[in-house]
Amino acid sequence: MIDYSPLYNALTDVKADAWVSILPKQLSDAFDVTKHGTLSAWQAVIENIAQLPTSHKSLTRSAMQIGLTDELSEADRSELENQLKILHPWRKGPYELFGIHINTEWRSDWKWDRLTQYIAPLEHRLVLDVGCGNGYHCWRMLGAGAKMVVGIDPMLLNVMQFQFLRKLYGEAPIYVLPLGIEDMPYGLKAFDTVFSMGVLYHRRSPMDHLYELRDALRPGGELVLETLVIDGGLGEVLVPEDRYAKMRNVWFLPSCDTLVSWMIRCGFKNIRVVDITTTTIEEQRSTDWMQFQSLKDFLDPEDLSLTYEGLPAPKRAIIIADAP
Numbered sequence: 001m002i003d004y005s006p007l008y009n010a011l012t013d014v015k016a017d018a019w020v021s022i023l024p025k026q027l028s029d030a031f032d033v034t035k036h037g038t039l040s041a042w043q044a045v046i047e048n049i050a051q052l053p054t055s056h057k058s059l060t061r062s063a064m065q066i067g068l069t070d071e072l073s074e075a076d077r078s079e080l081e082n083q084l085k086i087l088h089p090w091r092k093g094p095y096e097l098f099g100i101h102i103n104t105e106w107r108s109d110w111k112w113d114r115l116t117q118y119i120a121p122l123e124h125r126l127v128l129d130v131g132c133g134n135g136y137h138c139w140r141m142l143g144a145g146a147k148m149v150v151g152i153d154p155m156l157l158n159v160m161q162f163q164f165l166r167k168l169y170g171e172a173p174i175y176v177l178p179l180g181i182e183d184m185p186y187g188l189k190a191f192d193t194v195f196s197m198g199v200l201y202h203r204r205s206p207m208d209h210l211y212e213l214r215d216a217l218r219p220g221g222e223l224v225l226e227t228l229v230i231d232g233g234l235g236e237v238l239v240p241e242d243r244y245a246k247m248r249n250v251w252f253l254p255s256c257d258t259l260v261s262w263m264i265r266c267g268f269k270n271i272r273v274v275d276i277t278t279t280t281i282e283e284q285r286s287t288d289w290m291q292f293q294s295l296k297d298f299l300d301p302e303d304l305s306l307t308y309e310g311l312p313a314p315k316r317a318i319i320i321a322d323a324p
Contacts (some may be wrong), residue, residue, distance in 0.1 A: 002163065007175050010148050011190065014126060014218070018185040023177075030156070030178035042160040045086050049167050050076070052098065057169060059143025062094065062109040064136065066168045069099030087161050089290040092133035097168060105290035107283045108136045111197065111226065115318050118274040120222050122146040125192035128216055131199035134161035135176040141195075142174050150191075151176040152184075181212045189218050189323075197226035198316075206252050210266040217323035223268065228253045229276065229317040234261060238311065245298035245307040245314060256317050268321035279314040 004027065011020050033040040054067040072080065081100050084090075093104030123145035129138050132151030135158075141149045153159060153176060162176040194216050196209070203209040213223055230238045232255035244250035254262065256273050263271050281304070284295040295314070300306040305313050 002166065002175070003171075004175065006173060007148070007150065010126060010173075014190040016188045016190040019188060019190075022185070026179060026183060027177065036156055039156055039160075042087065042157070045083050046160065046164050046167055049080075049083065049164065052076075052080075052168060054098070059139050061096070063096040063101065064093075064139045064143075064165070065096045066165070067098035072098045084164070085289075087157065087164060089292055090134070090161065091290055092136040092158075093289075095136075095165065097165075102289050103287040104136075105284060105287060105294055108133075109140075110283050111316075112137060112140050114275045114277060115224060115226070116140075116144070118272075118318070118320055119224055120193065122193060126150075126190065128152070128191040128194045130181050130194065130196040130213065130216075131202075132158075132176060132195075134158045135165070135174070137195065137197065138162075138174055138176060139165075142172060146173075146193075148173040149175070152179045152181060154178060154180045181209070181216070184212075184216060186215060188216055191216050191221060192218060193222045193224065195224045195226075197224070200225065200227035201251060201253055202249050204251050206254075207262060207266065210263060210268075214266055214268065214323050219323060221323045223319075223321045223323065225263075225319045225321070226316055227259070227319075228314055229256050229259060230312050230315065231255065233257055240309070240311060243309055244311060245295075245309075246293075247298075253312075256319075259317070259319060263319065263321055267324045269324055271319060271321040273317055273319050275318040277316055279316060 008020050052067060054071055056068045058065040077098055080098060090102050091105045092108045093102050095102040122141055124147045127141050127146045127149045129151040132138050132153050135151050138149045138151040156178055159176050159178045194213050196213050200206050200209055230253050234257040236255040237258055238253040240250055260271050281296045286294040298308055299313055300308060307313055
């Protein structure tokens with residue numbers, strides 16, 4: 001069981017009392033086993049993890065590391081691997097746990113390497129990661145010196161993967177909550193840095209999402225936004241008629257100029273596009289730890305510059321801006 005009292009105290013310190021007053025009930029409702037058929041089984045996996053003390057922990061390597069190979073017997077390592085695989089699919093990572101390499105679908109470390117040189121130092125900052133998945137980037141933020149990291153993601157499997165890792169790691173000022181940004185009260189203005197990576201294109205109203213992100217930031221705080229974009233000029237936006245790369249929940253893919261104009265309209269300052277990268281089948285792919293279809297299956301097999309539907313293949317931009 002995770003002790004959330006340090007989180008409540010940190011939010012109280014930044015006058016986010018409106019969230020503190022409702023967060024315990026939000027968590028209780030989200031973790032209600034009667035509402036999710038598999039939740040109790042996942043929780044049992046976490047409760048049954050053996051205590052595996054180790055002094056070998058690293059949050060600064062490409063693969064978050066907990067423990068060394070020779071700290072576990074072969075039988076114990078096999079048991080740990082079996083427990084981890086119950087929580088398949090593992091999409092964000094990689095992780096290195098007592099010699100077990102979790103080769104996740106995404107090389108999330110590549111994205112981190114692309115952005116970390118451009119962001120404000122995270123030392124002593126209260127950080128929010130919106131749509132954080134299983135919390136890989138949250139761990140990297142903590143490793144970069146953040147005072148506390150709060151991740152939110154509505155998918156319970158992601159939260160359970162994080163809780164598994166946190167139990168192995170031990171107490172730390174890092175939390176992944178089974179919530180979406182729409183569950184956070186309006187007007188918090190509490191976080192020093194807010195990350196939103198791989199979320200904007202899933203929102204039916206991208207402008208509303210930008211306002212939600214701005215509203216979570218303290219005045220002068222920094223937004224780190226990463227999203228799908230298209231080539232083109234001001235005003236150009238791709239709105240898929242049906243699916244995009246076989247995904248139904250993709251709504252708006254703007255050009256970078258268009259996205260910057262949206263952010264200006266929402267009041268952001270000092271906006272800069274720091275990276276544009278085409279997603280490759282080396283960065284997102286099927287593995288033993290994510291055995292479903294992945295990017296290669298979502299592209300035109302004859303032309304990897306196009307999606308399966310004939311639209312421009314995924315290209316991602318990182319935009320950094322300051323809250324007013």
